Amino acid sequence: MKLFLSWLLVALPLGWGVTQSIKKATPLFSQPPAQTAPAPVP
Amino acid sequence: MSSPFSALARESTVGQPGFNRWLVPPAAIAVHMCIGQVYGFSVFNKPLTLALGTDITKVQFAYQIALMMLGLSAAVFGKWVERSGPRKTMLASLFLFCGGLVLSSLAVRIQSLPLLLFGYGIVGGIGLGLGYISPVSTLVKWFPDRPGMATGMAIMGFGGGALIGSPLAQELMKHFAGEGTTGAGEALLVMAGSYSVFMLFGAFLVRVPAEGWRPEGWVPKAATQAITGASVAVDTAWKTPQFWLLWVVLCMNVSAGIGVLGRAADMCQDMFGVSAAIGAGFTGLLSIFNMGGRFAWSSVSDLTGRKAVYSIYFILGAALYAVLPYAQQTQNKTLFVACTALIISMYGGGFATIPAYLRDLFGSYQVGAIHGRLITAWSVAAVIGPGLINSLFTSRVAGGIPKAEAYNGTFYLMCALLGVGLVSNLLVRPVSERHHLKQP
Numbered sequence: 001m002k003l004f005l006s007w008l009l010v011a012l013p014l015g016w017g018v019t020q021s022i023k024k025a026t027p028l029f030s031q032p033p034a035q036t037a038p039a040p041v042p
Numbered sequence: 043m044s045s046p047f048s049a050l051a052r053e054s055t056v057g058q059p060g061f062n063r064w065l066v067p068p069a070a071i072a073v074h075m076c077i078g079q080v081y082g083f084s085v086f087n088k089p090l091t092l093a094l095g096t097d098i099t100k101v102q103f104a105y106q107i108a109l110m111m112l113g114l115s116a117a118v119f120g121k122w123v124e125r126s127g128p129r130k131t132m133l134a135s136l137f138l139f140c141g142g143l144v145l146s147s148l149a150v151r152i153q154s155l156p157l158l159l160f161g162y163g164i165v166g167g168i169g170l171g172l173g174y175i176s177p178v179s180t181l182v183k184w185f186p187d188r189p190g191m192a193t194g195m196a197i198m199g200f201g202g203g204a205l206i207g208s209p210l211a212q213e214l215m216k217h218f219a220g221e222g223t224t225g226a227g228e229a230l231l232v233m234a235g236s237y238s239v240f241m242l243f244g245a246f247l248v249r250v251p252a253e254g255w256r257p258e259g260w261v262p263k264a265a266t267q268a269i270t271g272a273s274v275a276v277d278t279a280w281k282t283p284q285f286w287l288l289w290v291v292l293c294m295n296v297s298a299g300i301g302v303l304g305r306a307a308d309m310c311q312d313m314f315g316v317s318a319a320i321g322a323g324f325t326g327l328l329s330i331f332n333m334g335g336r337f338a339w340s341s342v343s344d345l346t347g348r349k350a351v352y353s354i355y356f357i358l359g360a361a362l363y364a365v366l367p368y369a370q371q372t373q374n375k376t377l378f379v380a381c382t383a384l385i386i387s388m389y390g391g392g393f394a395t396i397p398a399y400l401r402d403l404f405g406s407y408q409v410g411a412i413h414g415r416l417i418t419a420w421s422v423a424a425v426i427g428p429g430l431i432n433s434l435f436t437s438r439v440a441g442g443i444p445k446a447e448a449y450n451g452t453f454y455l456m457c458a459l460l461g462v463g464l465v466s467n468l469l470v471r472p473v474s475e476r477h478h479l480k481q482p
Contacts, residue, residue, distance in 0.1 A: 006068040006247060010199070013240075014075060017205030018333075024326035027319045028379065 052127025057249035063184045063257070065247055067192065070177030071199035072244035073132050076237040077139055077173040078203015080108055083162075085211045089224035090158065093150045100155055104146075104162040106424075111167025113421030116175045120414025121276060123172060128180045132245035135173030136238055142166020143234035150227030174200070174417065177244070178397045179410025183251050186406065187260045189398040190348070194340030197394040201333035207233075272478035273405030279412045284403050284473050287466045291352055292396050293419035294463030297427035298359060298456045299389025302382050303328060304428045305435075312445040313370045313378070324379065331383040332390040339391025340398065348399040349467060355388040356464035360457040367450040393420075403473050430455060 048054055057063070083105045090101045123131045145161025148154075177196050185192035211229050218225030256262070279285050302309070306328050307321035316324075343351040362381040369378035396416065401409045431452050438448040 003062055003065055006065055009240075009243065010068045010071040010075065013206050014071075014199070014202045017075075017202055017209065018330060020209040021205050021326040021330050025323040025330070027317075028323035028327060 050127075050130040050133060052125070052130070052250060055127050055129045055249050056252050057255070061249055063251075066177075066181060066184050066249060067195045069132075069244040069247035070181055070196035071202075072240045072247075073135065073173050073177050074196050074199030075203045075206060076240050077135065077170050078200040079207035079211075079233065079237070080105065080112075080166075080170055081201075081204030082207030082211060083108070085208045085215075086226055086230075089215055089226035090150065093224050093226050094153055094155050094158065096155050101158070104159050107159060107163025108142075108167035108170060109424050110421050111164055112170040112174060113418040115168040115171030116414035116417040117171075118414075119168075119172060120175060120411030121408070123176050123414065124179065124276075124408050124411050127250055128176045128248045129245050131172050131176035132241060132248060135169045135176065136241040136245065138169030139166050139173060140169070140234040140238045140241070142169060143230050143237070147227045147230035147234070150230065171414070171417070173241070175410045175414045177248065178413060179406075180248060180250055182397055182401045182406050182409050185257075186262065187257050188341075188344050189401050190343040190395055191337070191341040193397040194337040194391075194394040197340070197390075197397075198333055198336040200393075201329070201336050201390055205329055205333060210236075272473075272475070273407035274403075274412075274473055274477050275479055276408040276411035276415065278477050279404045279408070279473075280415050282473055282477055284470055285412070285416065287470050288396065288399060288403075289416055289419045290466040291463050291470075292392065292416060293423045293426075294459045294466070295352075295355060295359075295389065295392035296420050296423035297430070298363070298459045298463070299386060299392070300423060300427035301431045301452060301456045302385055303332070303389065305431065306382070309449055310378075313449060314373065314375055315446075316375075324382075327379065328383060328386045331387040335387025335390035336394035339388060340394035343391075343395045343398060348395060348402055349470060351395055352392070352399070352467045353464060355392055356460045356467060359385055359388050360460040360464075363453045363456045363460070366453045367447075370446060370450065403470070405479075407479065 084102075087098050087101055091098045094101065142161045142163075142165040145165060146158050149157035149161055178193050181192040181196055182189050211233065214229035214232055215225035218228035274282070306325045307318070310316055310324040311318065311321045339351060339355070346354075362385050365381050366378060369375075369381065397409060397413050400412050400416065404412055434452050434455055435448050438451050439445055443451075
């Protein structure tokens with residue numbers, strides 16, 4: 001139990017930090033929005 | 043009657059029979075992930091500049107002093123760390139590092155730049171040095187069967203510290219910002235309090251192994267060409283060619299890594315014309331590889347041997363740097379990101395593998411103190427690495443080369459630095475027997 005709690009105590013903040021970095025890195029992998037052609041003027 | 047401080051003495055921290063050695067890595071990680079905040083200091087640049095009414099270079103100076111003090115204090119206090127044991131050292135690190143944060147907060151309140159430089163740079167920097175070497179040396183002693191993996195875990199915590207420190211500071215400043223305040227002072231104070239709790243947890247959880255302790259069922263391998271069974275004292279070790287060869291190895295590896303890490307966001311934007319948000323995302327991705335590489339590569343070194351893994355860092359690193367200009371010319375972002383991520387993982391790996399390399403060569407007797415002296419290579423690299431890159435890049439841009447291509451020259455410079463590191467690594471030989479301690 002002590003072992004589990006000790007690891008949990010360090011894993012939680014590290015996991016939070018990694019999640020924040022992944023969030024920050026997301027734009028790197030997102031495709032630019034596709035250009036839609038303007039609707040033809042009637 | 044025992045003194046109230048006797049619980050801090052090395053003798054009081056000896057692990058009793060049945061103590062689970064896997065409790066020591068979380069203690070080490072707890073300390074390292076707090077002091078790793080220093081890597082995330084840049085988020086305070088703007089708020090502190092505003093709060094202190096000064097310019098950004100003066101604020102950044104606090105960070106540079108802290109890194110310099112990290113190396114110096116690790117070198118100067120290494121022997122004291124070995125003598126005093128990890129608990130006392132971790133507590134000293136707590137008081138100095140968190141005290142430095144409190145002084146920085148006070149500096150914001152009274153608008154004093156000198157107090158920031160003294161608090162964060164000098165006081166906090168000494169705390170960094172003590173906190174960095176103490177758990178590493180303890181882990182090497184608990185895990186003689188897997189020293190690379192063990193030190194990799196702690197030093198991974200240091201890399202993780204930046205991942206936690208930056209967003210935490212940003213969230214806190216957002217929370218405390220208001221009329222006439224950037225929230226930086228309050229954020230620093232809250233961080234000092236939170237980090238104290240984690241470091242205190244580490245200090246009280248940590249134990250040292252009893253004299254002659256060995257993992258159950260583990261039989262030390264006979265001394266080989268690469269691993270000595272003997273011990274070398276710190277005062278002797280730093281006079282050997284092996285120490286200085288490893289110093290160059292670390293310095294070159296760090297200088298080459300900082301080349302990418304220090305300018306990652308700008309580089310990505312200049313070379314591929316991407317937005318600032320994507321540049322920041324690229325930095326975030328590199329931070330994850332920096333952290334993961336520390337654990338992964340140093341664990342690999344337990345299987346391949348230290349010399350082999352450093353040779354991989356240098357040869358593969360140079361090859362990857364040589365590919366980067368091609369990635370720019372073909373505008374292949376995926377190739378660029380993959381290569382730089384791998385380079386940064388080896389940069390982290392270099393930090394994490396060095397304590398095990400020292401232990402192989404000099405034994406575990408005073409490995410913390412030897413590590414402390416070797417860390418001066420990091421301080422030097424932190425100055426020369428970015429200095430070389432920035433000056434070469436600026437001169438190429440001034441010479442009329444487009445920004446997108448101006449980085450190519452710096453990549454070849456990184457290849458050369460890695461080449462120097464490779465030669466130093468290949469020259470490492472076992473320490474002469476005349477340096478071995480008879481009775482450590």
